[in-house]
Amino acid sequence: MEKEFKIIYQGGSSEIEEKKSRFIADIRxxxxxxxALEFIESIRKKYWDARHHCYAYVLGEKDExxxxxxxxxxxxxxxxxxxxxxxxxGVHNVIAVVTRYFGGTLLGTGGLVxxxxxxxxxxxxxxxxxxxxxxxxxxxxxxxxxxxxxxxIAGNMEVPCLDSVYTxxxxxxxxxxxxxxxxxxxxxxxxxxxxxxxxxxxxxxxxLSGRDVILL
Numbered sequence: 110m111e112k113e114f115k116i117i118y119q120g121g122s123s124e125i126e127e128k129k130s131r132f133i134a135d136i137r138x139x140x141x142x143x144x145a146l147e148f149i150e151s152i153r154k155k156y157w158d159a160r161h162h163c164y165a166y167v168l169g170e171k172d173e174x175x176x177x178x179x180x181x182x183x184x185x186x187x188x189x190x191x192x193x194x195x196x197x198x199g200v201h202n203v204i205a206v207v208t209r210y211f212g213g214t215l216l217g218t219g220g221l222v223x224x225x226x227x228x229x230x231x232x233x234x235x236x237x238x239x240x241x242x243x244x245x246x247x248x249x250x251x252x253x254x255x256x257x258x259x260x261x262i263a264g265n266m267e268v269p270c271l272d273s274v275y276t277x278x279x280x281x282x283x284x285x286x287x288x289x290x291x292x293x294x295x296x297x298x299x300x301x302x303x304x305x306x307x308x309x310x311x312x313x314x315x316x317l318s319g320r321d322v323i324l325l
Contacts, residue, residue, distance in 0.1 A: 115200045120237030121230045127224040129212025134232030136205045145204045156208045163187035166204035186221035194229040205229045239316035241325055245309040250280045258300040269322045296320055
C-alpha cells in the first residue's frame with residue numbers, strides 16, 4: 110500500500126478553443142472501471158452532438174489499470190497525450206474526458222496533441238487535488254497535568270487532534286501519519302512516565318487541506 114498519493118477530491122471542468130474547435134475537459138475521481146465507463150457514457154449523452162469524446166483514466170494504488178481512447182481522432186493524438194498529463198500530475202483514481210466540437214479547420218497531429226493535453230491540464234487546474242496519506246488514529250487517556258505535555262509534543266510534530274473528551278481524565282484522539290506513529294508513542298510514553306493509556310484505533314486515509322483535516 111502506498112503511504113501517500115494524490116487524488117482528485119473534487120472534480121473540475123474546463124473549455125479551451127483551438128482554431129475554432131472547442132475542447133471541453135471533464136475530470137472526476139473514480140475507483141473502478143465500471144465508474145469510469147459510466148462517466149464516459151454520461152459525457153457522451155451530455156454532449157450528444159459532438160464529434161469526439163476522447164478519454165484517459167488511471168486506477169489503483171500504482172496505476173495498475175490505465176486506459177485511453179482517441180475516439181476517432183488520429184492514433185496517439187488524444188488519448189495517450191491525455192494519459193501522459195495525468196501521469197505527469199501524479200494523480201490516481203481519476204478519469205479525464207475531452208469532448209471536441211470540430212471547428213472546420215484541421216489541426217494536424219501536433220496541434221491535436223497540444224490541444225488535448227492543454228485541455229486536460231486546464232481541467233486539472235479546476236479540480237481540488239489532495240495528497241492522501243496513510244494515517245492511524247491514536248487514543249490517549251491521561252490525567253489533566255499530562256495534557257499540556259501531550260499537546261506540546263503533538264504541536265511540535267504537527268499531529269492534529271480529532272477529538273477531546275473531558276471527564277475524570279482526559280481522552281484525546283490524534284491523527285498520526287504512519288511514519289510518525291512509533292516516535293509519537295515513544296515521546297508520549299516518556300513525557301507521561303508511562304502513565305498515559307495509548308491505544309491504536311486503526312488505520313485510515315486522510316488529507317490535510319490548510320488547517321482542515323479531511324478523513325477519506
